[in-house]
Amino acid sequence: MMFFPKMTKSQRIGLLFVVLILFIDMLLYSLLIPIVPYFTETLKPSSTMMGILFSSYAVAMLIATPFFGPISDRIGRRIMLLIGLVGLAISTILFAVSDSLALLITARFVQGLAAAATWPTALALLADLFPPKMRGAIMGIALTAISTGTLLGAPIGGWLFEMSGHRTPFLAAAAFTLINIILVYAFLREETTRSESEKLQVGGFLRHPQVAFIAGIVLLAEISLCLLEPTLPVFMTDKLSITPAAIGLLFAVMTLAYGLIAPVAGALSSRFNPFTLMFVGILSLAVFMPFLVWAGTLWQAALAMALVGASVGFTLSPTLATLGEIIDRGGSGAYGTAYSLFNMFHGVGMVAGPLAGGILTDVLPVSSAIIAVAASIFSFGILLYVMLRAKQSSPSASTHKEMKM
Template identity: 80%
Template structure:
C-alpha cells in the first residue's frame, strides 16, 4: 500500500489510466474468441480466412507502431491516447455490426492500429511520470493489467453473448471504451516538461548492444508464448482428455501466473541487474516448457502452465523499465519511440509464434516440438547474454585505452 501512497496525484492518475487503457486493449483483443463459433457458423469462412482474421491484429500493430511511438514524443501522450482509444471504440462498434469476413478483418486491423497508438504511448507516459527507481514496479503493474484483460476478455465475452446476442459483448466494450475516453479527456494531465523530448535516432538506438539484447529477449519470450496457443489445445485433448473449458482454464492459469509475477520482477529490476533477471527468466522458460508435454495429469499440466507463464512474466517485466533507463542515459526523453520497439517485437512474436508452432507440428509431434523450441530458446538466450557481456568488455577496454593514451 505504501507504494501507492508515496505517489503524487499526477502519478496515481497516470498509472490508473494506463492500467485502464491496457486492460481495455487486451480485453477487446480476447473478447472475440468465444464468438468465433458464431461467426464460423453464420459466415462460413475458410480456415485461411479465420487465420487472416486473427493475424491481422498483429500485422497492423507491427506496421503502425513505428509511426505512432515517435509521434507521441512530439505531440504528447494525452492526444495520442485519445486517438488510440477512439480507434478502439470504432473497431469494436464495427465488430458489433459486421456481417461479412471483410468487415470483421477490417475491424481487427483497425484494432491493431489503435493498439499501436495506445501501447507505447501508455508505457511512455509511465516513464514520463516516474523516476527510474520506481519504474520497474509500475511497469510490472502495467503488464498485470495486460494479462488481466487477456484473462477476462473471453469469459466476459462468452457470458454477454449467452445472455443476449453476438453484438452485446462488443457494444458493452465500446461503451466502456467511450467512458474511458471521456475520463482521459477530462482528468489526464501531462507533465509540462514532457514536450522537451528530443528526436531519437532510431538507427543508433537499435544498434545499442543493450537494446539488441532486450529486443532478442522480448522476441524469444513472445514467440514461445504465442506458439503454445495453436499447439497445446489439441495435444492436451488427445493426451489428457481435456474439454474446451478445461483448456481455457489451463491457459487462464498461465495468464494469471504471468500477471502475478510481473510486478515482482519489475520491482527486482530496480534493485538488481535487470539484464541478469531477463536472462534468468529465459532460462526458467526454457527449463519449464518441456514439462508442458511431459505432464501425465491435469494437475501437472496446470503447474507447468503456471511455471511457463511466470517465466514469461519474469522475463518481460524488466525490459520495460530498462528501455526507459537507456533513454534516460541518452537524455532524449523519447520514451514513445523506445516503447514502440518493444511493441514491434511483441507484434513479431504474435505473428511468428503461431506460424512457427504450425510448421513444427507439421514436421514433428507436439511432444518433440516443444522441447526443440525450449532448446532453441535456451541456445539463443545464452548467445544473447554472451554477446551483451562481450560488448560491455569491449567498451571497458576502449575506455581504458583512451585513458592510457
C-alpha cells in the same frame, strides 16, 4: 508495496488511466475468442481466412507502431491516447455490426492500429511520470493489467454472448471505451513539456548492445508464448482427454501466473541487474516448457502452465523499465519511440510464434516440437547473454553516442 504512499496525485491518475487503457485493449483483443464459433457457423470462412482475421491485428500493429510512438513524443501522450481509444471504440462498433468476413477483418485491423497508438504511449506516459527507481514495479503493474484483460476478455465475452447475442459483448466494450475516452479527456494532464530534442535515432538505438539484447529476449519470450496457443490445446485434448473448458482454465492459470509475477520482477529490476533477471527468466522458460508435454494429469499440466506463465512475466517485466533507463542515459524523453520498438518486437513474436508452431508441427509431433523450441530458447538465451557481456566489457562499449537525439 512501499512506493504507493510516495506517489503524487498526477502519478496516481496516470497509473490508473494506463491500467484502464491497457486492460480494455487486451479485453477487446480476447473478447472475440468465444464468439468465433458463431461467426464460423454463420459466415462459413475457410481456415486461411480465419488465420487472416486473427493475424490482421498484429500486422496492423507492426505497420503503425513505428509512426505512433515517435508522434506521441512530439504531440503529447494525452492526445495520442485519445486517438487510440477512439480507434478502439470504432473497432468494437465495427465488430458489433459486422455481417461479413471482410468487415470483421477490417475491425480487427483497426483494433491493431489502435493498439499501436495506445500501448507505447501508455508505457511512455508511465516513464514520463515515474523516476527510474519506481519504474520497474510500475511497469510490472502495467503488464498485470494486460494479462488481466487477456484473462477476463474471453469469459466476459462468452457470458454476454450467451445472455444477449453476438452484438452485446462488443457494444458493452464500446460503451466502456467511450467512458474511458471521456475520463481521459477530462482528468488526464501532462506535466512533461514536449520539445524538439525528444527525437531518437532509431538505427543507433537498435545497435545499442543492451537494446539488442532486450529485443532478442522479448522475441524469444513472445514467440514461445504465441507458439503454444495454436499447438497446445489439441495436444492436451488428445493426451489428457480434457474438455475445451479445461483448456481455457489451463491458459487462464498461465495468464494469472504471468500477471502475478510481473510486478515482483519489475520491483526486483530496480535492485538487481535487470539483464541478469531477463536471462534467468528466459532460461526458466526454456527449462519449464518441456513439462507441458511431460504432464500426465490435469494438475501437472496446470502447474507446468503456471511455471511457463511466471517465467514469461519474469522475463518481460524488467525489459520495460530498462528501456526507459537507456533513454534517460541518452539525455532525452523519447520514451514513445523506445516503447514503440518494444511493441514491434512484441508484434513480430505474435506473427512468428503461430507460424513457427505451424511449420514445426507439420514435420514433428507437438511434443518434439515444443522440446525443440525449448532447446532453441535455451541456446539463444545463452548466446544473447554472452554477446551482451562481451560487448559491455569491450573498450568500445561506451554507446551514448549511438543514441544521440
